[in-house]
Amino acid sequence: MDILFLAHRAPFPPDRGDRIRSFNILKYLSQRARVHLVAFVDDDAVITDEHRALVDECVLIRRTKSQLRAVAEALAKQRPVSLTAFADREFGRAVKDIVARRRIDAVYAFSGQMAQYIPDAGPIAIMDFVDLDSAKFAAYAQDARAPMRWMMRREARLLARYEQAVAARVSASLFVSAAEAALLPGSRALENGIDTVFYDPALAVPVASRHPLIVFTGQMDYRPNVDAVSWFARSVLPLIPDARFAIVGRAPTAAVRALAAANVTVTGEVADVRGWLAAADVVVAPLQLARGVQNKVLEAMAMARPVVASAGAAEGVDHAGTIHIASDARDYADRVTALIRDPSGAAALGRAAREQVIARYGWEARLAPLNDLLGLAGAGRVG
Structure with missing residues (x-):
């Protein structure tokens, strides 16, 4: 099985909340399928040979778009800033290239910003929102001052519309907790785990x-x-x-x-x-x-x-x-x-x-629902 894994931040090293989750999901999938990773990379990313060995392809793209440009694009196109900040032609070309060359069976999109790169038709698509960003920005707006209050409310409103549209077209929408999943009808929780051997x-x-x-x-x-x-x-x-x-x-x-x-x-x-x-x-x-x-x-x-x-x-x-x-x-x-x-x-x-x-909270137990969602066969990776 071939899985295309899209991430708003390269999951290496697993040393902060979102990267810990994305790394462990990537690791879990790589033990059961061939994984093709396309991700944005930050300055603090550390990619080792051990990390690269988890995937069959590893395409890392550095984000260069400024926040000011992202805001300007968002206002001009009536889109959320969260999406225009991650709208990148090079990233889109990398996704299309892999889909054209490989028989991709499923797409795993990590974080809502990656939904814009899910192919319109074809493989199974799993959208891991992690958190509901629209709810986060709505909370930010409550104590923000003008004009940021207006921007936060705008972001929450546009993101809520976008999240609902994405959830309607993917095979499954995942969140990190049942409380988050309840905010978007039809979604389900895929909880975080913890490496209790390391944290001993x-x-x-x-x-x-x-x-x-x-x-x-x-x-x-x-x-x-x-x-x-x-x-x-x-x-x-x-x-x-x-x-x-x-x-x-x-x-x-x-x-x-x-x-x-x-x-x-x-x-x-x-x-x-x-x-x-x-x-x-x-x-x-x-x-x-x-x-x-x-x-x-x-x-x-x-x-x-x-x-x-x-x-x-x-x-x-x-x-x-x-x-x-x-x-x-x-x-x-x-x-x-x-x-x-x-x-x-x-x-x-x-x-x-x-x-x-x-x-x-063992990772294996927390991520086991992915077997049914993606149709994963077993724990042994296909060579």
Whole structure:
């Protein structure tokens, strides 16, 4: 079986939320079929021989279109900016070339921006929206100021129309959680998993800390993460005596870097996030805008750490009560402080969280529905 895999960002290395999902799906498919990858590539992509060995063809195209040009095209063509930003003739030619040369049995499009490259007729088409982008932009619009409020509302409206049209013409529409899938009728959930062999506390060397350590992990130029750590550092941390807050993740924005202080560490990119997670007395996920299953929560649970999360960050995770949910600043501070003061109870909560992740979130089990959706035969790759 030959599968054409389209991605808005090359799934290498698997070190951020979307790439972790796309990499593991690509890996799963490559064990069962011949995969032909066409993807945009960012400056931080690291492509190894091991990665290339997963696919029969690997066409990587660098994005060069500026945001200003994407906006101008979107306004002129009455299209969402999210789509014009990824509209690229070279990418389209690469897709047509593979379809012309190969007998493609199925297309797997990862992220809504890739729907524009799905052939109009022919093979089975699976659209992995991951999250519902129209709902995300609608949420952004709620606290945006003019003229950005108008742009966000426009994006949400046009994307909602586009998402519905795409869902009507593909074989299946997938989302990262049941809550996201419910927003687009006829869709289904394909949940994220976690590599519990890699995220094992027994394999990590904790970073040194002389004070109680609270850790947040994530891509630090992603707006929901920026908003979350800014709010926590300013509104929650002052309520927790003698604690230190570590913001761990690549590409911190100027707003994130400005949070650095005697009790706040902004690490930037780290070689291995497990050392910071292993050192954490508590891991927090205070996201106010959270969509789908949060990898940061699964990773902390797999590392047997106690987690305090917002309702939104915990919504897509089947945690069976093994993480604590907090609401306002006082609630966060009280829950974090209680865990810091009760290390044995915190450790027991962390162990229970790891057991839940092992039982519930292995990648093989999470991705098994793809066998029926794509008509995959077995686990052995066709040579």
